[in-house]
Amino acid sequence: METANPPLIDCDVHAVLPAFEALLPFLPAYWREQVEQTGFKGPVDPWYPPGLPTTARASARPADGSPASSRVGLVQAGVFDAAPHPAVAILNSDCAVESLHNPDAAGAVARALNDWIASEWLAKDMRLRASIVVASQFPELAVREIERRAGDPRFVQVLLPVRSEAPYGSRNFRSVFAAAANQGLPVALHYGGSPGNPPTPVGWPSFHIEDYAGVTGVFQTQLISIIAGGVFDEHPALKLVLAEGGFAWLPSMLWRFDKNWKGLRREIPWVKRPPSDYVREHVRITVAPSDAPEDPAQFASAVSQLGSDDILLYASDYPHDHGDAFAERGWAAVPAGVRRKVMSENARSTYRL
Amino acid sequence: MSKATPATSLVDCDIHNAITPAAVARHLPERWRQYHAQFGRRMTPGDYYPKATPMASRTDSWPPGGGPPGSDLAFMRRQLLDAWPIEIGILNTLITIRNQYRDYDAAMATAANACQVAEWLEPEPRLRASLLVPFEDPQLAVTEIRRHAGDKRFVQVLIPSRTTEPLGRRKYWPIYAAASESGLPIGIHFGGWSGGHPISGAGWPTYYIEYHTGMNQTFQAHLISLICEGVFEEFPKLKVVFIEGGIAWIPPVLWRLDRSWRQLKAEAPTLRQLPSEYFRKHFWLTTQPIEEPPEPGQFLEMIAHLDMDDRLLFSTDYPHWDFDSPDTALPSVLPPGLREKVRRDNARALYGFA
Amino acid sequence: MPKHIVSTVAEIPPGSRKIVEVSGRSIGVFNVGGEFFALRNRCPHQGAALCTGHLGSAVTSTGPGHYEVDRSGEILRCPWHGWEFDLRCGQSWFDPEKVRVKSYETAVAPGSSLAPPSPGLVPGPYVAETFPVSIEESYVLVEFGPVA
Numbered sequence: 001m002e003t004a005n006p007p008l009i010d011c012d013v014h015a016v017l018p019a020f021e022a023l024l025p026f027l028p029a030y031w032r033e034q035v036e037q038t039g040f041k042g043p044v045d046p047w048y049p050p051g052l053p054t055t056a057r058a059s060a061r062p063a064d065g066s067p068a069s070s071r072v073g074l075v076q077a078g079v080f081d082a083a084p085h086p087a088v089a090i091l092n093s094d095c096a097v098e099s100l101h102n103p104d105a106a107g108a109v110a111r112a113l114n115d116w117i118a119s120e121w122l123a124k125d126m127r128l129r130a131s132i133v134v135a136s137q138f139p140e141l142a143v144r145e146i147e148r149r150a151g152d153p154r155f156v157q158v159l160l161p162v163r164s165e166a167p168y169g170s171r172n173f174r175s176v177f178a179a180a181a182n183q184g185l186p187v188a189l190h191y192g193g194s195p196g197n198p199p200t201p202v203g204w205p206s207f208h209i210e211d212y213a214g215v216t217g218v219f220q221t222q223l224i225s226i227i228a229g230g231v232f233d234e235h236p237a238l239k240l241v242l243a244e245g246g247f248a249w250l251p252s253m254l255w256r257f258d259k260n261w262k263g264l265r266r267e268i269p270w271v272k273r274p275p276s277d278y279v280r281e282h283v284r285i286t287v288a289p290s291d292a293p294e295d296p297a298q299f300a301s302a303v304s305q306l307g308s309d310d311i312l313l314y315a316s317d318y319p320h321d322h323g324d325a326f327a328e329r330g331w332a333a334v335p336a337g338v339r340r341k342v343m344s345e346n347a348r349s350t351y352r353l
Numbered sequence: 354m355s356k357a358t359p360a361t362s363l364v365d366c367d368i369h370n371a372i373t374p375a376a377v378a379r380h381l382p383e384r385w386r387q388y389h390a391q392f393g394r395r396m397t398p399g400d401y402y403p404k405a406t407p408m409a410s411r412t413d414s415w416p417p418g419g420g421p422p423g424s425d426l427a428f429m430r431r432q433l434l435d436a437w438p439i440e441i442g443i444l445n446t447l448i449t450i451r452n453q454y455r456d457y458d459a460a461m462a463t464a465a466n467a468c469q470v471a472e473w474l475e476p477e478p479r480l481r482a483s484l485l486v487p488f489e490d491p492q493l494a495v496t497e498i499r500r501h502a503g504d505k506r507f508v509q510v511l512i513p514s515r516t517t518e519p520l521g522r523r524k525y526w527p528i529y530a531a532a533s534e535s536g537l538p539i540g541i542h543f544g545g546w547s548g549g550h551p552i553s554g555a556g557w558p559t560y561y562i563e564y565h566t567g568m569n570q571t572f573q574a575h576l577i578s579l580i581c582e583g584v585f586e587e588f589p590k591l592k593v594v595f596i597e598g599g600i601a602w603i604p605p606v607l608w609r610l611d612r613s614w615r616q617l618k619a620e621a622p623t624l625r626q627l628p629s630e631y632f633r634k635h636f637w638l639t640t641q642p643i644e645e646p647p648e649p650g651q652f653l654e655m656i657a658h659l660d661m662d663d664r665l666l667f668s669t670d671y672p673h674w675d676f677d678s679p680d681t682a683l684p685s686v687l688p689p690g691l692r693e694k695v696r697r698d699n700a701r702a703l704y705g706f707a
Numbered sequence: 708m709p710k711h712i713v714s715t716v717a718e719i720p721p722g723s724r725k726i727v728e729v730s731g732r733s734i735g736v737f738n739v740g741g742e743f744f745a746l747r748n749r750c751p752h753q754g755a756a757l758c759t760g761h762l763g764s765a766v767t768s769t770g771p772g773h774y775e776v777d778r779s780g781e782i783l784r785c786p787w788h789g790w791e792f793d794l795r796c797g798q799s800w801f802d803p804e805k806v807r808v809k810s811y812e813t814a815v816a817p818g819s820s821l822a823p824p825s826p827g828l829v830p831g832p833y834v835a836e837t838f839p840v841s842i843e844e845s846y847v848l849v850e851f852g853p854v855a
Contacts, residue, residue: 052617053616053617054616054617162555163554163555164555164556165555165556166555166556166557167553167555167556167557167558167559167563168555169558169559169563170556170558170559171559171771171772174771195555195556197550197551197554197555197556198550198554199554200519200550200554200570200571200573200574201515201547201550201551201552201553201554201567201570201571201574202514202515202516202517202518202519202520202547202550202571202574202575203516203517203518203519203547203548203550204518204519205519205574205577205578205581206519206521206522206578206581206582207581207582207617207620207621208617208620209577209581209613209614209617209620209621210519210574210577210578210581212613212617213577213581213606213609213610213613213614214554214573214574214577215554216573216605216606216609217553217554217567217569217570217573217574218553218554218555220567220570221553221554221555221558221563221567221570222555224558224562224563224566224567225555225558225559225563228558228559228560228562228563229559229771230770230771233770233771234770234771246605246609248604248605248608248609249602249605249606249609251601251646251651252601252602252604252605252644252655253566253602255601255644255645255646255647255651256566256569256599256601256602256642256644257562257566258645258647259642259644259645260562260565260566261562261801262788262789262790262799262801263405263674263785263788263789263790264405264561264562264565264789265562265791265800265801266763266766266789266791267405267560267561267562268560268562269766269767269768269774269775270768270769270770270771270773272768274801276647289609289612291605291608291609291612292605292608293604293608293658298658301654301658302605305646305651305654307647321616322612322616323612323615323616324612405789406789411755411786411787412759412760412761412784412786413755413756413759413760413786413787414786674787674788674789675788676753676787676788677753678753678754678755678787680753680754681752681753681754682753
């Protein structure tokens, strides 16, 4: 994709913890001692198993063996200094906070992680912004963390793992969307999550490739839940960003959801418009990966089936490697006006940058 | 959806005959009849979602003589088999074999199959049936498959889509072996009880509309599992039918799965072709509940992306509320040749109907 | 437009309905609190016998967890996919502008004004027969057919 003249925004870059010990300076004394003395090393279920080809592109793996994208210098080299040279990048950090059953541990780790991001990343490069990591399984704590960061304009979004133990549109989770909406922050659902329940309705798959390929089902569950739960009816200005889950699955899901809504809407009478209307207005999706077909004409049709030019957000997803490089060919078939929006305008109207 | 040109016959690949507890009891051996009456089928813990209508059925499908929708053959003839030119209808009995005491599950499957023969297939020559099996105990399932080997009125082995494990897992392979051996497809139909797993990959949704809109997710998990576990390398003749999953969600899954496999193929080394190639070689799809894109052209685009013209099977899902009507459900933009394949020819070819 | 006699008023008490055939069209005639409404008995979705569906209330909401129920008995739900139609005008609930079912004007007339049938009045419901009219009864009329 060509460099846009308006500032190019990269909506999904990963700040990776080099090791849990990097959070020690940011943890309270009690938790420092727990880490040092009990063997508690933070969450142990990685969203991205380190050895996988998808976890880091070859060019992103440091020679010294440290994890890809684990310090700001690596992102400067791999994102800002590389084509297409974004002006701004939004950091998403994953630490499987949702896998901790102890709310105090979860809350402390989330807070420390955000402090680490602020100190080791945001303070060191003005081009960086970040998502607020929260203990998503404890809505009260999530609200508290959102409000704690609210005054810092470098935090531009609330991050939730797409996998959770109950769908995010559930009544119990309303306070988190309210807190985000009150602060004018979009909420991102990001690939990943280790909540403790299986990633499919039929139990645990054998292979990582099944989790990886099948996660689109979880994105669908969450989006359907959030719409059915009336989150957008309650928060007309809220934006929901779906990150690192692809977008090609969306049109067929909306055909089904709109059809069902016509006859089943009495069950959710606060949903006053077809679900696809809400999606066009409230939902944004990053393009890495795109999961659209290789054939350029089919790619262009997958993009146009979304029904709006406002939905897609450019992202590199550095340092991950989805093998989506061939999407370059596909993008060539998409109208130039749409590409320009994807590269910049859609992000600028989603985030306060 | 506007009216299509009617009159050519069709095969309905998904009809739900309701086999009442009393009907099953007629065919259960005495030892299980008491058990069934006394302990019976325990309520599933926590997966109840009130459906849009009683028994999730069309509100006009209650037989005037009594009994639940789908329980009265004479009324089914009136409302369905005689109302449209249905040359063959395939029954998918939805008694849930519930992963309880395995011998009881097996007895229920055997009884339900016997009931199907006596009370549906014998009196109505247009009907065929799917074979119920205690699928969570594959050895007992194989026994039931072999019991009916050679009875051509059973056209496939039925497994509900909510299982305790993804269906590619080794546990289920003996069923695939027996089905392949008998030349029977596996029909995976939406429904069942996943042994306590929530109905989504992110826990329990709140509303029935979420349940229904998310139906494809169970099929998706099985699609990915069956292919990635190498089931089709092991059983190259195996055929799988997805029943009541719709069709439009498939192309994006194949795009993503192919791409994923290119990156991660070292993890699934038995595969020798692209996942999408296995899918197109081994799977069939019933059309109901058919998706309704806002523009007719998008439906044709989707059909082109799907590239499975010979694998689409028309189904009504009678008597459920999300029933697809034979005259009006298939969009009028469908070219006539494809319409005939979907309404009849593909089913004839798959199931060996004349 | 011709007016067809389709029923006596007594046959359709408040809260009930009658399905009638008028010139080959199946039409549902409903009595809501003494007012009569007539809709085509064919859902614009897939052709179900719409007028055999349940009658319910208009359900609206001010937000999640709130259910406002009004106009009891005036919203018709298709027996198949549950599309809701306003009995008074045939508009669908989910897209009143673009999706509707044909609704017909109705009237009530005393038998004395109908026998013998006046101009513009077509005996019904059977084309071949005359609807027996008694001056002591009142009748429901449905306006249907080409504009005169």
